[in-house]
Amino acid sequence: MPRLDVCAPAIVLRTVDYGDRDRIVTLLVAGHGRRGAMAKSARASKKRFAGALEPLRVIEASYIDRDPSRLATLTSAEVIEHFAGVESSFDKTSLASYATELTRELARDGVPDDDLLNLLVGHFRALSTGAETLDTLEDLHTTFVLRAIDGAGFLPALAVCARCHRDVDASTQWRFVPEAGAVCAACRRPGASGAEVMPPTLRFLADRALRSSGAPDAPHVRVRARSVLRDMVRGMLGRDLKSAHFLDMVLR
């Protein structure tokens, strides 16, 4: 494969120190998808990539790509947008980290996904400049998670039954099956897993998948929606995200 010189906006999804001098970074790069790159001397010389090899900021990354099966070589990285509102808040940092980790899981090596990148940057901006109450923070978080899952093609049914497509309403009992979504009483398979869920919770989530704010909801709906959202991510990945623990510290 010929040598490819890439210079594009990117977000750092992970950093791992390598030896005493170097650092390996996982990037989500505009137009190029997820890419691992070796940042030579990143630890030995703080000047080289000054502050740019950190998550939760947008950088312009330049790297040389010779072989997609090996790490690219990062030649320069510069911060082009940072989020002061996120950096100065434990709650916002925690939510932004969760979003970053979800992105890391959903992005694919070498498969461009600018929708996901833009979604993440938009989320950082919204967290940074707005969202002063915990409820508005959680609304932004919920919308981000649902849209990211939707973009990856894994969004379960929320407004209709996953099997018969009838609208979610109060005329029957509903369950939430992580890999399928809302399932009505008539479609429920005997002995199948899935916790009972009330229509207002499903409507709340369906609404948040479309926009980050809506009618205020009762606290119990919010709490229930939170656990459905977690089941959804767990069902999709087969485990919790590592940063889920931080999410619990914020959304109590």
Add this chain to the structure above:
Amino acid sequence: MARDPIAELVNQLAKLPGIGEKTATRLAFHILGAPASYARDLAAAIIQVKERIVLCSRCCNLTEADPCIYCGSTRRDRSKICVVERPTDLRAVEATGEFRGLYHVLHGVLSPLEGIGPDDIKLRELITRLQDRDDGDPVDEVIVATNPSTDGETTALYVSRLLGPLGITVSRIASGIPMGGDLEYTDKATLGRALAHRRTI
């Protein structure tokens, strides 16, 4: 079956941070070529460090005597605690000569992206120490000197959130343009931070 002793030494040395197979081989042959007394002293030093160095029961610093020299000293300012990531950071702060208070070593930082939470570092020990008002030190300020990385900042924010209710002032070491630095070549995040945390002169 016993391994070839040279291969075994190379294998053990290569586990050290920053040491690759090549360097490990070079070190192994250096040891092999040195007098037998050197090999004995090296081995003894390695064993001693593990047997004699413990964590200070107050500040979690590495020490031979518990409490450590800082916690045990009567000449330190016991109203201030400087929180650092590692023992090497403690040494760096101490070397400045600017700080005469006590320390607390976290042995790591919080990292949401790596799933390193409050229970994975020595945070509980810090809280216990500060809550222990009868027997403990009259602390009125905690200075968080973690690295100015995303994880270091997250840790500082968490410490501040944790200690707020105890009525202790939590401060953060300043970060920004290094001495001898150049504004034009400073990245946006660092320059932005330096401006946000400017001081009156």
